[in-house]
Amino acid sequence: MRKKVELVILLLLLAGLLAVSKNLERYVSSGKVKKAEITVVIDAGHGDQDPGKIGVNDALEKDVNLQIAQKVKKLLKKKNIKVIMTREDDTSLAKDGGGNRKVQDMKARVELINKTKPDLAVSIHQNSYHEEGICGAQVFYYTHSTDGERAAGIMQKALLAVDQENHRQEKADDGYYLLRRTEVPTIIVECGFLSNREEAEKLVDEKYQKKIAKAVVQGIEEFVGSREK
Numbered sequence: 260m261r262k263k264v265e266l267v268i269l270l271l272l273l274a275g276l277l278a279v280s281k282n283l284e285r286y287v288s289s290g291k292v293k294k295a296e297i298t299v300v301i302d303a304g305h306g307d308q309d310p311g312k313i314g315v316n317d318a319l320e321k322d323v324n325l326q327i328a329q330k331v332k333k334l335l336k337k338k339n340i341k342v343i344m345t346r347e348d349d350t351s352l353a354k355d356g357g358g359n360r361k362v363q364d365m366k367a368r369v370e371l372i373n374k375t376k377p378d379l380a381v382s383i384h385q386n387s388y389h390e391e392g393i394c395g396a397q398v399f400y401y402t403h404s405t406d407g408e409r410a411a412g413i414m415q416k417a418l419l420a421v422d423q424e425n426h427r428q429e430k431a432d433d434g435y436y437l438l439r440r441t442e443v444p445t446i447i448v449e450c451g452f453l454s455n456r457e458e459a460e461k462l463v464d465e466k467y468q469k470k471i472a473k474a475v476v477q478g479i480e481e482f483v484g485s486r487e488k
């Protein structure tokens with residue numbers, strides 16, 4: 260009789276263990292699936308004949324944008340997040356032929372984002388101002404996008420990891436073509452001011468660029484994670 264009871268208990272234990280491991284398996288694999296499904300477009304602003312802003316140290320915005328964008332891509336890939344880059348080298352997205360190259364370039368970026376439907380599009384830029392004292396990263400979002408606004412808020416906070424003294428706030432904008440015409444949450448990250456001597460020097464520094472990239476990736480992860488809940 261006791262043997263029988265022991266056997267039943269043993270069987271129950273085994274069944275319980277099996278159920279737990281099955282659930283665990285499901286949980287782990289769903290986690291994997293979810294991660295692989297996340298897609299982010301990283302847009303390095305400007306390129307080719309369009310240098311963007313020119314730094315007080317002669318750094319070209321298009322180069323700084325691409326360097327940071329490449330670092331963001333590398334980090335996202337490590338985290339199993341699918342990355343689509345609008346450009347991988349010093350090029351324009353404008354098609355050859357007539358017309359305004361800048362307009363064509365912007366249209367092509369928007370088309371790429373709308374076609375690939377990422378969870379988030381992050382456009383990397385550097386700022387400039389006529390007063391040299393102005394500095395600090397700032398994130399922009401489309402005025403009429405609540406998801407964009409949330410993403411910008413999360414990103415602005417994530418960028419505090421680069422500079423805790425940065426008191427800039429995310430800002431709404433309804434003029435930027437890229438923000439206006441994209442059909443997915445899109446933010447523009449102005450990583451810093453090339454017109455500020457100190458910040459311009461930092462922005463061309465490899466280590467500083469990595470720090471920014473890490474913060475941007477942190478912001479992306481937090482935004483995507485908050486959407487899944």
Ligand SMILES: [Zn+2]
Nearest residue numbers: 304311384385
């Ligand atoms: Zn720019």
